[in-house]
Amino acid sequence: MKTQIDIVTGFLGSGKTTFINELLESYRLSKGRIVILQCETGEIEIDNQIIEGKNVYLKSVVKNSSFDSNYISEVIKKHLPQRIIIEHNGMEKLEDLLNILNERSIRKNCVIGTIVHMIDAATFDVFMNNMGSILIEQISNSDTIILNNSEGYSKTQLTNVERTLKAINKTAEIVRNSSLEHKEHKLIKQRKPSDILFAVFFFLVVGYFTHTVLMTLDFKLAAIDLSRFQVINTVFLSILIQAFPFILFGVIISSIIQVFVSNERIVKFFPKKNGIGFIVAIFAGFLFPVCDCAIVPIAARLVKKGVPLPTALTFMLAAPIVNPLVIASTFYAFPGQPSIVFFRLFLGIFIALAVGMTFLFFSEEKSVTLNSLDSIMCRCGYCGDSTVTNGFTGKVDAIFRHAGAEFFEVGRFLIIGAFLSGMVQTLLPKDILSNIGGGNIVSLIIMMLSAFLLSVCSTSDAFIARTFVNQFPMGAVMGFMIVGPMLDVKNLLMLLGNFKKQFVINLVFVIFVLALIVLSFFLLISVLFYGG
Amino acid sequence: MLISRSNRVNLDAVLKIFILLGFALFFFIIIHTGKIQLYVNPRIVPYVKFCIVVMVIISLFLCRDIFKPRRKVSLTPYLFFLLPLFMAFSLPAKSMNSTSMAFGDVTLTNTDNSQSSSTTDFVQTVPDTTDSALKLQDDTIFVRDNNFVQWIEEIYTNMSKYEGKKIEIIGFVFKDKELRENEFVPARLMMACCTADLQPMGLLCQYVKASELKKDSWIKVTGTIKAIDYKGQKTPAIKADKVENTIKPENEYVYPY
Numbered sequence: 062m063k064t065q066i067d068i069v070t071g072f073l074g075s076g077k078t079t080f081i082n083e084l085l086e087s088y089r090l091s092k093g094r095i096v097i098l099q100c101e102t103g104e105i106e107i108d109n110q111i112i113e114g115k116n117v118y119l120k121s122v123v124k125n126s127s128f129d130s131n132y133i134s135e136v137i138k139k140h141l142p143q144r145i146i147i148e149h150n151g152m153e154k155l156e157d158l159l160n161i162l163n164e165r166s167i168r169k170n171c172v173i174g175t176i177v178h179m180i181d182a183a184t185f186d187v188f189m190n191n192m193g194s195i196l197i198e199q200i201s202n203s204d205t206i207i208l209n210n211s212e213g214y215s216k217t218q219l220t221n222v223e224r225t226l227k228a229i230n231k232t233a234e235i236v237r238n239s240s241l242e243h244k245e246h247k248l249i250k251q252r253k254p255s256d257i258l259f260a261v262f263f264f265l266v267v268g269y270f271t272h273t274v275l276m277t278l279d280f281k282l283a284a285i286d287l288s289r290f291q292v293i294n295t296v297f298l299s300i301l302i303q304a305f306p307f308i309l310f311g312v313i314i315s316s317i318i319q320v321f322v323s324n325e326r327i328v329k330f331f332p333k334k335n336g337i338g339f340i341v342a343i344f345a346g347f348l349f350p351v352c353d354c355a356i357v358p359i360a361a362r363l364v365k366k367g368v369p370l371p372t373a374l375t376f377m378l379a380a381p382i383v384n385p386l387v388i389a390s391t392f393y394a395f396p397g398q399p400s401i402v403f404f405r406l407f408l409g410i411f412i413a414l415a416v417g418m419t420f421l422f423f424s425e426e427k428s429v430t431l432n433s434l435d436s437i438m439c440r441c442g443y444c445g446d447s448t449v450t451n452g453f454t455g456k457v458d459a460i461f462r463h464a465g466a467e468f469f470e471v472g473r474f475l476i477i478g479a480f481l482s483g484m485v486q487t488l489l490p491k492d493i494l495s496n497i498g499g500g501n502i503v504s505l506i507i508m509m510l511s512a513f514l515l516s517v518c519s520t521s522d523a524f525i526a527r528t529f530v531n532q533f534p535m536g537a538v539m540g541f542m543i544v545g546p547m548l549d550v551k552n553l554l555m556l557l558g559n560f561k562k563q564f565v566i567n568l569v570f571v572i573f574v575l576a577l578i579v580l581s582f583f584l585l586i587s588v589l590f591y592g593g
Numbered sequence: 594m595l596i597s598r599s600n601r602v603n604l605d606a607v608l609k610i611f612i613l614l615g616f617a618l619f620f621f622i623i624i625h626t627g628k629i630q631l632y633v634n635p636r637i638v639p640y641v642k643f644c645i646v647v648m649v650i651i652s653l654f655l656c657r658d659i660f661k662p663r664r665k666v667s668l669t670p671y672l673f674f675l676l677p678l679f680m681a682f683s684l685p686a687k688s689m690n691s692t693s694m695a696f697g698d699v700t701l702t703n704t705d706n707s708q709s710s711s712t713t714d715f716v717q718t719v720p721d722t723t724d725s726a727l728k729l730q731d732d733t734i735f736v737r738d739n740n741f742v743q744w745i746e747e748i749y750t751n752m753s754k755y756e757g758k759k760i761e762i763i764g765f766v767f768k769d770k771e772l773r774e775n776e777f778v779p780a781r782l783m784m785a786c787c788t789a790d791l792q793p794m795g796l797l798c799q800y801v802k803a804s805e806l807k808k809d810s811w812i813k814v815t816g817t818i819k820a821i822d823y824k825g826q827k828t829p830a831i832k833a834d835k836v837e838n839t840i841k842p843e844n845e846y847v848y849p850y
Contacts, residue, residue: 261672265679291687294680299632299787301677302620306640309647394786396849461654468651469609473673480677527786 064171065144070199071179072151076209078105093143098122100150130164137170155199178203182211185222200229208237297483304524307390316463320456331368338372343410346380356380361559375417381519381546382409394523409543415575502581504537512545519546536584544576606658612674617648619681631686633787634848733759741781741847752829755818763813764795766806777803779814781847800833813839
């Protein structure tokens with residue numbers, strides 16, 4: 062039987078020791094022999110009364126510099142514990158501890174059980190703003206996050222905290238205001254093997270098996286059954302094949318900027334005066350070719366660093382459209398029709414400016430940003446990752462790693478989009494679509510909504526938009542290409558993570574209404590250029 | 594088989610490398626076998642090659658992470674990548690024709706109307722270089738794979754210049770309920786970017802025995818170009834002298850550039 066090692070992390074005063082005390086008090090946990098390794102001592106100490114008479118050994122390693130794998134091995138040899146609970150020092154990286162535990166000598170005898178992160182709701186925001194990177198590192202490695210001291214907080218405040226936590230660590234369980242029973246249950250619970258992976262393998266194996274059997278046993282039947290699906294598949298893959306190079310190019314450029322250009326330099330770039338600010342905001346996108354999903358945290362940071370809100374918004378909305386990569390991919394998706402590229406740019410900038418102006422006149426008095434961290438909300442990649450970038454090789458390394466991470470983040474949305482598009486292409490009777498469409502406002506709204514839902518990265522959405530040309534008027538397809546980069550599902554999630562809810566609602570409303578007005582006007586005119 | 598949580602290898606990195614190399618291999622195979630033409634315009638091929646190189650480089654950089662076990666690994670995102678990869682390798686590419694795009698009939702109806710409008714787009718933009726490829730041989734227009742789109746556009750644009758000229762064109766028989774008994778279109782599917790944007794394209798053809806032609810069969814039409822009145826629009830058409838069956842061309846699609 063391997064020794065199970067549980068880790069309790071969290072900043073000083075977050076309630077780690079109290080939590081361990083509670084655990085020790087519980088009956089079930091204390092059946093076996095337990096060793097507690099304290100790397101930190103705060104105001105509260107492990108209660109001797111609880112330990113007494115039980116098989117619990119307390120070791121303080123606060124000032125012990127030789128806390129390494131040998132030390133743990135010796136502890137195990139000496140006490141033969143069933144369980145080790147490590148109270149981790151909240152000021153240190155959890156990864157260092159995990160690296161120790163991952164050494165071969167430890168792995169032989171031990172298994173890491175649960176990592177619990179304790180958070181004091183009262184101090185979370187303060188800590189997050191000042192010591193974000195350490196906190197993020199610990200949270201992202203945790204299995205369970207316990208939100209202490211949450212009684213005095215309103216629901217929305219707590220939801221905000223939880224949203225931040227979810228953004229950092231999607232898989233962790235967040236326990237709020239829980240009873241001891243509940244907490245204990247979390248820690249005692251045996252970890253299950255990953256069943257998702259198993260499901261994937263199962264699916265692949267079964268799928269491949271069925272496919273092979275069908276193909277050999279009754280080729281004709283299988284061919285008929287699969288033909289429709291094959292068409293979807295071909296369309297789907299063909300969208301992927303042509304979009305992947307662009308996505309990869311995009312993530313590499315974005316990574317280079319991430320690694321070589323500091324946020325501070327970007328912030329300095331924006332003049333504080335409105336007039337010039339708007340102009341800079343529009344053209345800044347040329348210089349920072351980031352995708353629409355990387356732009357939200359940057360815009361939020363701009364606002365926090367004192368760039369006026371209207372300017373930052375204009376930048377946020379225009380950048381994904383004036384992005385050189387987006388221009389290039391639009392040009393390739395609509396070969397020989399540079400007018401489409403021009404209109405996309407012109408209308409995009411126009412709407413971005415209009416939204417910015419609207420917020421200039423109806424300026425928000427209060428601060429609109431959430432007081433939480435911003436960089437990690439970007440789902441594009443590891444923007445908040447504290448990658449040590451030393452020297453040129455280190456930077457090249459960082460670029461490709463970042464690009465890889467970003468590719469997997471962005472690619473997901475592209476794949477979903479391409480698949481839906483393939484389905485629409487193949488299965489949806491085209492006369493229905495063209496009946497709905499037919500040059501009116503409804504087709505424009507449908508296109509705007511599908512842009513919102515498909516959430517395709519702006520660097521490749523032109524290819525998807527291209528596929529709608531047969532069914533929808535050009536003006537409506539333009540709506541797809543303009544609204545998509547400004548607003549979509551993944552963008553909205555990030556907006557909510559960075560800005561206050563009321564502001565996001567206002568913003569979405571303003572973007573949608575302005576885009577609808579401008580684009581319907583364009584729709585009427587575009588019939589002249591592109592026909593019905 | 595149980596996969597322990599404290600696995601020695603970093604599942605996250607392994608899956609990423611598997612996916613990246615998987616796609617790179619798939620791209621390599623389709624480029625190598627030429628099947629890529631069933632998916633995308635050949636113009637995209639260099640980009641796909643670039644894609645292969647980048648994917649391999651990224652996976653090389655990821656290799657170092659394989660033995661750095663990471664605790665929190667969420668596998669669900671990779672499902673999105675594994676499924677298309679699986680589909681790519683298990684299902685052969687389907688070459689489209691007007692029947693396989695069963696719902697495409699309506700699109701095809703539109704083509705005749707939209708052809709004129711889509712040609713006007715190209716009029717402004719088709720580079721001059723294509724014109725040099727469009728030369729008459731013995732006063733006859735030979736419409737081939739590599740100049741199909743260019744010729745059709747050229748004929749639509751400068752109808753009067755080509756009226757009365759002889760033409761030879763290869764395509765599949767495209768019929769539509771809006772066409773009359775003695776009419777059909779020797780058409781090709783045009784791919785601007787990828788399979789998702791395939792569009793039939795061709796010249797209207799008048800032929801006495803048009804009703805006897807089998808839909809989607811490949812034919813070679815020899816005839817004369819003349820301008821006819823189609824739905825109130827002056828449209829170039831072929832008056833067919835001879836229609837004979839022919840074999841399907843190696844690449845069924847034609848490309849605008």
